[in-house]
Amino acid sequence: MLFGAIPGLTVTLALALFIPVGLFMEPGLLLPALVGITAMGIFASDIGNVLVKVPGTPASAAYTEELYEISRERSVAYALGVASLPSAVGSLIGVGFLVGGTVLLARLAKQFSSFEVFWLVLLGVSTGVLGASPFWKSVLAFGVGMLLGTVGYDPALGMPRFTFGRELLLGGFDFIVALVGLFGVGEVLSTVWKGTGWRDVSVPAGPRGNVAREYFVETWRLMFEKRRLVLRSALLGLFVGFLPGAGSDFAAWVCSNIERVRGGKKEEVALAGTTANNASIAGDWVPALSLGIPGDTLTAIILGMFISLGITPGPMLFERHWDWVVNLYGAFLVASVVLMPLGGYVAAYAVSWIARVPRPVLMSAVLGVCVVGVYAVNNNPEDLYVAAGFGALGWLLRAGGFPVGQVVLGLVLGPLLERSFLVSMIKTRWDLLSFFHRPLAVGLAVANVIVVGTVAWYRWQREKGNGKRWGEREAVPGESG
């Protein structure tokens, strides 16, 4: 919650720093911890919105203006209520879908061959590229991630590539080392480069009036009045989250923009955005758990970690480790019903303290933890060189305005795409038409065309109009996807 709440620190960074510790945990315990960090971090990114008009994530940037105005006009407690309680409801609706959706999809996935997997991964690639802005920078960052994913043994024939005779690179880049480098070291370098600059931000003094009444009673009243809007945004957010590659930021932008276009009040825009934001988190997990295809950067990180631990997400996860899946559902439920409302309530009291943690002190501690975290992965000092390289890449990409999260998506999806493509080609002696032989594969190919066409059309429409584009958002400090 701390990382989500402090402007410039991100949920992705929190995950990257937690992962080296998580490697030593039991998977049954690790999964709920990851869910807790993700869900709380996404919600807590709204705290920056409320306090200093600085969103913690690209998703919360979708309704920054509205939430900040609510906090100024009404109260911080009320604005935090509008941020947290709809988040909890959206997340709760998402959990219901997550439980049903993953089980059903995992059953269907058993019938998938390399052809169907190829189409699904391609869907993730194309929506992932289209889901970030600017388009060509997103393509380039995604391509760099895919290219980095080709280092080591190739997934189909087992030939070493781009290893330059180094044993360290034979297995490819260690995902966790790469992640800590890109997000942790890269963020520190970026902060050193730009200078910290958060000292002039005015922070509200703290809660005024009856916090419990403002936070719980008034927000529930608003949500009850706007129950249809909450439900609609949750369902739309879920659907967007379910699409591979389109994450919570896409969901939040779509839903809050719809309310803006409809001429909704600022409370309605914020309600739509926060509800969709958190509902899409559960939606993201559906393809990630049942098919092994990440919905966004955060699930890509978590899937990468699964793979590092030797856990293969997909249908077999449900057969072999059903208890882990149940733990995960439980963690989502606890995060929605208890942690989010409680976290927001605590934040209403701790607001002035949270935003006053000196950022240079925090970022220097992040650097120290990154060094230890990278070393802890394999007890190999050479990994620090890899992390430094990825850190430099992360810093350069940030400096050039490239979406760093796309590199991670490319790193995860690239090998999946290559494996499914090459295995299909080897099976059919390079018959490209074989991708259209199976009915399920044809269905997925058509789904690809429809989804990509719709996203591209929507994007084009937004960019053509005069309003704010959904992908063109305010600069999010330290944004990492």
Add this chain to the structure above:
Amino acid sequence: MLAGVLGILVWVVPVEGGGQPWYLGPALFPRLVGLVILAAGVACWVGGRREESGEVGKGRWTGVGLVMGALLAAPALVERVGLTATAVLLTGLGAWSLGAGVRGGLVAAMVVGLLVRLVFVGLLGVGR
């Protein structure tokens, strides 16, 4: 420039193909990705000419150079002075580069030192 270097590099660096031509072997995918990167790089460059120049060149080169140098020296430091001391040193250097001040740097270094000693080394057995 990064796109250009990467795009050309994947075509120049030889990849063992197990006797197959490159377009049927392990070189196919990276080379296709290299082409995409090159195309995206050109598009970014063309688009970037119309916008104002990026942030590169306007930041603190010394600070970044110091942190990068320390990171590159870290593997040697870990082997000589140990993990905890390396982490503390890098935290201190980071604090100095970030302008946290002496007190802030000391606090950050102490917190990281304690975390590494108690949790990573003591509890998880890292670096033993």
